[in-house]
Amino acid sequence: MSDADTAARPTIMTERRTTVIGALLTAIGPVSMAVYTPAMPELVRAFGTTESAIKLSLSLYFGGFALAQLLAGPVSDAYGRKKASIAFLMIYVLGSLICAMAIDVNWILAGRLIQGIGASVGVTVARAAVRDQFVGGQAARIMNMIGIILAIGPALGPTIGGLALSAFGWQSIFLLLIAFGAIALLTCIFALKETAIPDRSRLQPVTLVKTYAGLITDLRFLFPSLILGGSIGALYAQGTMLPFVLIDVVGLSPTQFGLGMLAQTGSYLTGSITLRMISGRISGPAAVAIGIGFCGTGGFLMLLSVHLLDPNFLSIMVPVGICTFGIAFLTPHVVTSGLAAFPKVAGSASALMGFIQMGGGFVGGLVAATFANPLTSFGTIIPIMEFTAVAAYLANRFISRRQ
Structure with a gap:
């Protein structure tokens, strides 16, 4: 390019x-x-x-x-x-x-x-x-x-x-x-x-379909979007599971749950601030590699903790915090690189990218609803979504090297 x-x-x-x-x-x-x-x-x-x-x-x-x-x-x-x-x-x-x-x-x-x-x-x-x-x-x-x-x-x-x-x-x-x-x-x-630069033709139905079809079949856009769909989508999906896991299974009160969720927000804020502090010393691709490493590690620890440990606040929220820290690292460069090649349809590309990441969370939440045990759904669906993000990252690196 x-x-x-x-x-x-x-x-x-x-x-x-x-x-x-x-x-x-x-x-x-x-x-x-x-x-x-x-x-x-x-x-x-x-x-x-x-x-x-x-x-x-x-x-x-x-x-x-x-x-x-x-x-x-x-x-x-x-x-x-x-x-x-x-x-x-x-x-x-x-x-x-x-x-x-x-x-x-x-x-x-x-x-x-x-x-x-x-x-x-x-x-x-x-x-x-x-x-x-x-x-x-x-x-x-x-x-x-x-x-x-x-x-x-x-x-x-x-x-x-x-x-x-x-x-x-x-x-x-x-x-x-x-x-x-x-x-x-x-x-x-x-x-x-x-x-x-407004272009009214972008709203014509045929043009609209062609635009979205062109974006979704372009690997330069698809793989970054899938990275976000897996990682940020997991963040949306776990929002439908954590209240039941922490309140019904771990035994927190609603007030304790609200305070406990600050661990997730704090992890994201810490990751964002850390990235800003070291951004002059590492490249964008390096930041994404670090972020996806945290997401994959957090997903793996989540899988192990849910299936091997008695559930408690730390066994649930430490892996969540690790994943969220990673999301803060990878999001800025993944969004930037995913939109970089599409300046004339940046609005449509941004919209489809957002739809994919929210769609990931929606599908994850629907699948989780089919599980009888909220802890099992949490420890299965969220790691799978994090691993999907890792797989999309590896595929994106392979395509980038080929190009």
């Missing part, structure tokens, strides 16, 4: 502005999950409904988020990053308003679905805007900093949501999300500059 092929456009926004706006957009998805979670039991009581109905609101949000990415990406290629962000963030605010004014659980379900659709633009545009302007180590550095900032929001989300719920009731949760969406919307209106 020549330098001309991977060259970015002239910088339109500074590295700092791109990082801050990218982090804000990327945070919309996980923060909307983290702030909402503490309100779930209260919503069951407030609407006189069932736990399964409220859990469905999570699935609808997740499904809307994942599928709408496939539209948000091409829209940002066709109409520009700025217009796409403004349009989808308005949808997000509308969904939050519907939830805040809900009179029964059906309005909550509809609002959460609409929220997910609106939030889908965040990570898609954030990654595409970085690709529009930066390549190589500079792009990876921005993605790393976005990861550092991103680790803070979801960590504080449950605490903020819990305090608002106790003080002001369940509506305050959605008022917080309205405010967050409004801040992101105003930021895009006044601070986000257009980084793409």
Whole structure:
């Protein structure tokens, strides 16, 4: 691949502005999950409904988020990053308003679905805007900093949501999300500059199908996406298993579980900060090799601990922490390298990459649901996903050397 092929456009926004706006957009998805979670039991009581109905609101949000990415990406290629962000963030605010004014659980379900659709633009545009302007180590550095900032929001989300719920009731949760969406919307209106060259033809159905077909069959894109689908997908999938493992099997209280999950967030934050500190001394490929080594090691230890040790907090969370540390190391360069060869369809490529990583988590969660024992599902599905990421990494190295 020549330098001309991977060259970015002239910088339109500074590295700092791109990082801050990218982090804000990327945070919309996980923060909307983290702030909402503490309100779930209260919503069951407030609407006189069932736990399964409220859990469905999570699935609808997740499904809307994942599928709408496939539209948000091409829209940002066709109409520009700025217009796409403004349009989808308005949808997000509308969904939050519907939830805040809900009179029964059906309005909550509809609002959460609409929220997910609106939030889908965040990570898609954030990654595409970085690709529009930066390549190589500079792009990876921005993605790393976005990861550092991103680790803070979801960590504080449950605490903020819990305090608002106790003080002001369940509506305050959605008022917080309205405010967050409004801040992101105003930021895009006044601070986000257009980084793409819009091409309306990207939204034509035939062109859209050809674009996605071309991406998914291009090994330069497929293998990096599978690395993320296995590693970050495992992070999503284990989120559906850890509450049952740590509360029902290990015996933690819900409060202890919430505090215990800081070990996962802390591992990601530590990995991101460590990578930033040593990034001047190691290359991007070396960082990915280190990260995938941690993911594979954590998956192997997880497999052994679940099947050979009596379950306890450390036997579960130490392997989780090792894997999460590795994810922080590999993500910035894997995202950068996976998008590098597709500057004209960066939005679509970013969307499909996000869909694959979220799809990995969704499939992993579905398969885990077929196991009768949550501990067995955790110790089987998550290691398999980590090993899938390792296999994709090895295949990607082989293809890169051939090219």
